Amino acid sequence: MFKRILVAVDGSKTSLKAMDTAIGLQQLSPDTEILLLCVYKHHSLFEASLSIGRPVAMDIPDKVLSDYAKEVVNHAKTRAREHGATRVRGFVKAGRPSKTIVKFAQDKDADLIVVGTRGTNTDKDGLFLGSVSHRVASHAKCPVLVV
Template structure:
């Protein structure tokens, strides 16, 4: 049925609900699970526009990348605690929906599992989060929205 399942995680409860469903599917199919956390890239120009400037200011990409790694590591721990096997984690920068779709294609994922709403949502996705809506609309493989 499924050989490679991509789960987009962002630290939100709905992304961890998506992980739970992916683990259930893995137990039925023995698929490999790819965990992916995507953070928005900030240019140095964007960083310079910050209102608050602490003395020891890290570049936003560095901070966001570290947070994304923590999210992926936490998701891997949760997956293993819940009996998952064959779990790999990845962190990428960019527009989340585009990165998720491209990553799925590059890794040959045959299912993408996403939460309905992540840590941020906007008016574009009134009932379904904007990222999950874009992924479901543009992915070339099936998408399970949890």
């Protein structure tokens, strides 16, 4: 069916539901590989210097965000294995989430991208789809399943 499924994870409930859906698809075809990707927004040193509050020991925002993204991916990998995933790898990338997800899918020859309807930036009065899932579905070269 699918050889490689990319799942965008951000720690939200909907991204974990998307991952569970990918695990279900993998169980139909055990040779399928699941790629978990967490994308964080890159902050330049200039952007960091514009911060109003200065902690005693200032961490560069990219380091903090990268570390958090790694935690998200590791949690997702652990959960995926607990739910029966057999072939799963995790990745962390910096960039604009929608563009990075689409490019990563192309670079890794993903057959399918699975995303949640909304991520961590939920706006209950807004669109039915979040902006990232909408952009991914609009620009991906492979099928996109929005969960």
